[in-house]
Amino acid sequence: MDKLNRREFLALAGATGIGLGIAACTTPAAPIAQSTPVATPSGPDDIDAMHEKGVKDFVANLEKNTANFFPKRLPFKLDGATKVFEITCEELEWETAPGQKIAALTYNRVVPGPEIRVTEGDTVRVIVTNKMKESTAIHWHGVHTPNKMDGVPYVTQPPIKPGETFTYEFSAKPIGSHMYHSHHNAAEQVTKGLLGAFIVEPKDKKSEPAFDSEYVLILNDSRIGLTLNGKSFPATGAIIAKRGEKVRVRFMNEGLLDHPMHFHGGYMQIVAQDGWVLPNPTMCDTVNIAPGQRFDAIIQMDEPGVWAFHCHILTHAESPHGMFGMVTALIVQ
Numbered sequence: 343m344d345k346l347n348r349r350e351f352l353a354l355a356g357a358t359g360i361g362l363g364i365a366a367c368t369t370p371a372a373p374i375a376q377s378t379p380v381a382t383p384s385g386p387d388d389i390d391a392m393h394e395k396g397v398k399d400f401v402a403n404l405e406k407n408t409a410n411f412f413p414k415r416l417p418f419k420l421d422g423a424t425k426v427f428e429i430t431c432e433e434l435e436w437e438t439a440p441g442q443k444i445a446a447l448t449y450n451r452v453v454p455g456p457e458i459r460v461t462e463g464d465t466v467r468v469i470v471t472n473k474m475k476e477s478t479a480i481h482w483h484g485v486h487t488p489n490k491m492d493g494v495p496y497v498t499q500p501p502i503k504p505g506e507t508f509t510y511e512f513s514a515k516p517i518g519s520h521m522y523h524s525h526h527n528a529a530e531q532v533t534k535g536l537l538g539a540f541i542v543e544p545k546d547k548k549s550e551p552a553f554d555s556e557y558v559l560i561l562n563d564s565r566i567g568l569t570l571n572g573k574s575f576p577a578t579g580a581i582i583a584k585r586g587e588k589v590r591v592r593f594m595n596e597g598l599l600d601h602p603m604h605f606h607g608g609y610m611q612i613v614a615q616d617g618w619v620l621p622n623p624t625m626c627d628t629v630n631i632a633p634g635q636r637f638d639a640i641i642q643m644d645e646p647g648v649w650a651f652h653c654h655i656l657t658h659a660e661s662p663h664g665m666f667g668m669v670t671a672l673i674v675q
Contacts, residue, residue, distance in 0.1 A: 383662045396664035399440065400576035400671070411571050411579025413539055413558050416456035424465040424511075427458055429480070431502075432473045436535065438567050439574040439666070446535040446566060447474060447524075453572035454560045454596070455538030458522065462542050464514040470502060477501035477526055478536065480510065483634065484520030484617050485540060487512040495526045517544045518617020519592040519636040521560075529598065533564035535572065537596040542617075551613045551623075551640055553590040557581050561631060561653070561668065563597035568658045568667030575659075575669035581651065582673045583643045589672075591639045595631040601658065601668060602630040605641060607649035614638035628654055643674045 383389045400407075418425040429449050436446035436453050449455025460466055472478055479502055481493035491512045495501035502508045520540040524531035539558045544550060562569045570578050583589050591610075595601055605627055613623045616636050629637050652659045653668035660666070 381663070389662050389664075392662070393664040396576045396666070400578070403576070404580060407573070407577055408579030408582065411573060413454055413457040413560070413571065414452075416450070416458050421467065424467050425460060426467045426469065428469045428471070429455065430471045430473055431478055431536065433475065436566070436572065437577070438569055438572065439577045442567070442574065444534075444566050447531055448535050449538055453535035453537075453566065454562075455522070455536070457539045457541065457558060459539075459541045459543065460514040462515055462517045462545055466510075466512055466514050468510045469507060470510065471507045472502045472504055475504055477503045478524050478531060479508070479526045480522050481525035482510070482512070482520065482522050482540060484518065484636065485512070485522075485542070486515050493525050501526055514542045516617060517542045518614060518619075519558075519594065519638055520617055521594050521596065521634075521636065523596060530565060532596055533562060533566055533598060535562075535566055537562070539592065539594060541592070549619075551590070551611075551619075551638075552588060553640055554587040555583055556590040556592070558592045558594065559603075561593065561595045561597055561601045561603075563599050563601075563658070568653070570668055570670055574667050575665050578670040580671045580673050582675065584675050585643055585646050587643045589641045589643060591641060593629065593631050593635075593637045593639065595633050595635050598633055599658075600630055600632050600655075602628050602654045603651070603668075604628040604654040605649065605651050605672065607645050607647065607672070607674075608642060610639040610641050612637055612639050641672070643672075646674045648673050 383392060416427050418427045432448050432451055434446060434448055435443050437443050446453050470480055479493045479495045490498055491510050492498040522538050522540045524536035560571050567574055593603060609625050609627050611623050611625055612629060613620060631637055649672045651670050651672045658668045
């Protein structure tokens, strides 16, 4: 990913404007941790000032936030031909936006957890240690595992109690964008941060759609708040690409609500759903992602500028205090 410094961002922003329009709304189905300021705007000028401040904060911290925004890949060790990963479940305080800290549950001390990426047919072993105060387990959402590795306490395994370790082992299949997350007290544990991307790449990369760069975007809500990759605007990072490039975005919804993700300035080609390559890709500028769903989109970068990229539900992205929550930008250089 190419770096874009603050001066370059401002040059693009000045040339194009940063119009982050939001529309539509819904009633939340569960309590959502709010990341908006508590001060009430005194009038239209105050509303303008709050909106401007959020964008300026996003710009000022763009490089730092982008560097830490997208999930890092979890390294593995080899035991013969088996890829061995280690995950530790821990409780800690996680900052979703400036001054907004949440009591989070984490895999390896980050939200979302580190990305696990393997190749189809790999033998995968994941050693999970629970350092939390309550039991847990990991379900491999979309991955075809043996029944005893499915990760549902009292159905396929005993819960992983505090201080205990459990080992999962299975063959990586099918290819595609999958997820791993808690399946114990899940409405609380997942929305507090016990989630991550599990990606199975094909042996033959020629079967993949063509793209120049790739990003994972995990949506969440409720306990941790309205977040993209564990962060709320203006603490979100940006997707950055050069004109003419194709970007692959792997959307994953780990929250309790639907999130229609909308891209300004172009279109998305939806090439896969729930890991399965679509025989007839569809074109859109908004893709509605239900809880548990994954969509892979290819975005063609044709027009330079700073383009808004956000959930198209008003209460998930903007208020009189300015933009917040599920808002980021796609920057075409």
